[in-house]
Amino acid sequence: MAIIWMNETVGYDPGPVNLGVVRLDRDRVLIVDAGLDKGRAGKLVRLLTAEGLRPYGVLLTHHHADHTGGTKRLLSAGAEFVAASPIEASLIRQPILQPYCLSGGAAPLPELTIKFLLPPAAPVDVLLEAGPWQVPGASSAEELQIVDLPGHTPGQIGLRVGDILFCGDAMFPAETWRKYGLTYFADMGQALATLDSLDGLSAALAATITGHGEPARIPTQLIELNRTSIEALVAAVETELATAYSTTGDMSLEEAVQGVCRRLEVEPIDISEHYLHRATVQAVLTHLCRMNRARAHLRGTRLGWCPVR
Numbered sequence: 175m176a177i178i179w180m181n182e183t184v185g186y187d188p189g190p191v192n193l194g195v196v197r198l199d200r201d202r203v204l205i206v207d208a209g210l211d212k213g214r215a216g217k218l219v220r221l222l223t224a225e226g227l228r229p230y231g232v233l234l235t236h237h238h239a240d241h242t243g244g245t246k247r248l249l250s251a252g253a254e255f256v257a258a259s260p261i262e263a264s265l266i267r268q269p270i271l272q273p274y275c276l277s278g279g280a281a282p283l284p285e286l287t288i289k290f291l292l293p294p295a296a297p298v299d300v301l302l303e304a305g306p307w308q309v310p311g312a313s314s315a316e317e318l319q320i321v322d323l324p325g326h327t328p329g330q331i332g333l334r335v336g337d338i339l340f341c342g343d344a345m346f347p348a349e350t351w352r353k354y355g356l357t358y359f360a361d362m363g364q365a366l367a368t369l370d371s372l373d374g375l376s377a378a379l380a381a382t383i384t385g386h387g388e389p390a391r392i393p394t395q396l397i398e399l400n401r402t403s404i405e406a407l408v409a410a411v412e413t414e415l416a417t418a419y420s421t422t423g424d425m426s427l428e429e430a431v432q433g434v435c436r437r438l439e440v441e442p443i444d445i446s447e448h449y450l451h452r453a454t455v456q457a458v459l460t461h462l463c464r465m466n467r468a469r470a471h472l473r474g475t476r477l478g479w480c481p482v483r
Contacts, residue, residue: 215244261329325365
């Protein structure tokens with residue numbers, strides 16, 4: 175096994191989460207995302223050592239555990255800083271916030287504090303904003319640019335290195351959509367807007383390296399797959415709302431989750447996955463409210479959702 179180099183500057187270590195590598199000066203590299211745990215990060219360190227390279231910094235595209243859990247292992251291997259967007263930095267420094275968010279602000283169940291949802295806390299030294307970026311204390315043969323890619327998480331970012339873009343989980347391969355059905359997004363409107371912005375960038379890109387799956391040599395195809403998949407998810411929720419409106423007048427969030435899972439033939443494998451499905455359906459309902467296609471109302475102590483008629 176070895177790092178796959180896309181060109182002289184940009185490479186990646188394929189795995190459950192792809193870990194990016196950007197050559198800097200001398201023998202130093204910037205790592206993009208850190209994997210789920212120290213074992214995954216340690217594998218990358220061994221591959222780097224075999225090529226006479228060493229980690230200098232870590233850029234985290236977003237706060238999810240499968241992208242941040244190995245950060246401390248990279249720091250112990252010599253990485254001198256961790257960089258992320260301001261919103262994601264808060265969640266990386268205090269990862270317990272993610273289980274609290276999934277639990278609606280209440281103390282989370284033990285099932286929400288597993289390693290896939292609660293990675294070790296990590297320091298973030300450099301806060302990133304969209305635009306050209308100079309790695310602190312180092313140089314790159316290719317121009318670096320931070321790209322805002324919110325939607326999957328509120329402050330997700332990508333790194334453009336010349337004509338190659340690391341885009342984190344802004345897009346998923348077909349296998350992920352088939353496996354999960356209710357693929358997690360925090361904000362559907364932002365996710366669709368991010369796909370539009372990626373569409374605008376695609377003509378200038380030779381490849382897009384996603385967090386999962388193989389790099390997209392023709393990004394427009396992957397963009398369209400993700401747009402169609404998100405729109406299908408939105409349509410499933412909207413159909414459930416319409417069905418409930420014609421029978422009972424409205425539906426609760428839990429009823430919406432149950433109906434959408436049934437419609438998409440998705441069954442959560444455990445409590446933690448149920449909460450992720452619940453959050454995704456809530457994100458769709460919020461999106462529909464913003465579009466004036468759904469509304470929430472109180473009927474006594476019950477919060478109900480219905481289409482706008």
